[in-house]
Amino acid sequence: MEKTTPKHPFDSRTIMNELVLPNDTNTLANLMGGRLLHWMDICAAISAQKHSNHIVVTASVDSVTFKESIHLGDVVTLTSYVTRSFNSSMEVFIEVFAENLPKGKKIKSNEAYYTFVALNHKHTPIIVPELVPQSDEEKQKFEGALRRRQVRLILAGKMKPEDAQELKNLFL
DSSP states (O other): OOOOSOBOGGGGOEEEEEEOOGGGBOTTSBBOHHHHHHHHHHHHHHHHHHHHSSEEEEEEEOOOOOOSOOBTTOEEEEEEEEEEEOSSEEEEEEEEEEEETTTTEEEEEEEEEEEEEEEOTTSOBOOOOOBOOOSHHHHHHHHHHHHHHHHHHHHTTSSOGGGOHHHHHHHO
């Protein structure tokens, strides 16, 4: 099966806003981490679906570090886009910002990479379009995606470290 017409990362860009309400917070009035992960998964999945034009399922989430607390009343802006596609999988980069509108203060809370697999109507993996990066940042993320993928595969026990040529090239 051949891949479809190549796409640009901008085609998959998704911007999502959420308001942190009392039901979203912990006892310190900060956004619960699980709620943020839920929003991140939705935003990233939309980007993967835009790229593949198919239903997608989450295959992995890279390390998510909570750098800054997000508070009750903050507006959370999540931005995501596909950084690289493989056969049936896509890596999606996502950034999270929190903004206190009355104070005019905006901070970057965290970022992560999610991996999704596109499925057909029989719920089996399907080939996704190639991604063609344009900007320097897109090209950098595209090139790094293969190394990140190899790390994920090694950690999942699906690849032997000695077979991860892109990772080896970093040290040779």
